[in-house]
Amino acid sequence: MPRFDPTVERVAYYGRSPRDLVTCPVCRSGLLSDFQSYLLATKDAEGASEAFLLGGDYGLFCPNCPTVVLDGDRIVTALRMAMAGAPFSAWLAMGIVDLSSWPADKRSCPLDEVIDDLTIAHFSDRRPLEQPLVHGPLVGLSDEERRKRRSRLKRERQDRARGKRR
Numbered sequence: 418m419p420r421f422d423p424t425v426e427r428v429a430y431y432g433r434s435p436r437d438l439v440t441c442p443v444c445r446s447g448l449l450s451d452f453q454s455y456l457l458a459t460k461d462a463e464g465a466s467e468a469f470l471l472g473g474d475y476g477l478f479c480p481n482c483p484t485v486v487l488d489g490d491r492i493v494t495a496l497r498m499a500m501a502g503a504p505f506s507a508w509l510a511m512g513i514v515d516l517s518s519w520p521a522d523k524r525s526c527p528l529d530e531v532i533d534d535l536t537i538a539h540f541s542d543r544r545p546l547e548q549p550l551v552h553g554p555l556v557g558l559s560d561e562e563r564r565k566r567r568s569r570l571k572r573e574r575q576d577r578a579r580g581k582r583r
């Protein structure tokens with residue numbers, strides 16, 4: 418059973434490696450992992466789309482506002498497995514499916530035969546996570562400390578780039 422109500426309309430943030438993200442990008446509350454079922458759509462190079470239901474702990478939920486942060490890297494990995502290697506050029510998280518709405522007499526039906534019967538809370542917006550956002554070690558840092566950290570990271574990048582050229 419999911420902890421968070423799957424019928425609530427949420428804003429989905431997604432991006433690379435949000436696993437160590439600890440606070441909500443909107444209200445800074447502590448995020449909580451939850452198991453939910455997601456409706457995903459993929460597009461191949463010809464523009465043909467396909468729908469998938471993916472259940473798992475791919476989202477970090479805010480207990481204070483309707484925000485979920487999706488782990489895009491892990492979703493892509495799971496989609497690749499679900500599609501058995503078939504290539505796709507784009508994917509989109511459509512929303513969260515309330516699995517209890519799946520009709521009892523259609524338990525073994527494929528998704529496209531029951532999709533109209535399902536209660537789906539479509540995401541009201543999808544926003545990219547900016548990197549780095551508020552990762553664990555950055556919480557509580559002052560502006561001065563952030564500035565120092567940024568210039569240190571920049572120096573490290575430049576050192577690495579110089580190292581490569583050598």
Ligand SMILES: [Zn+2]
Nearest residue numbers: 441444479482
């Ligand atoms: Zn929040």
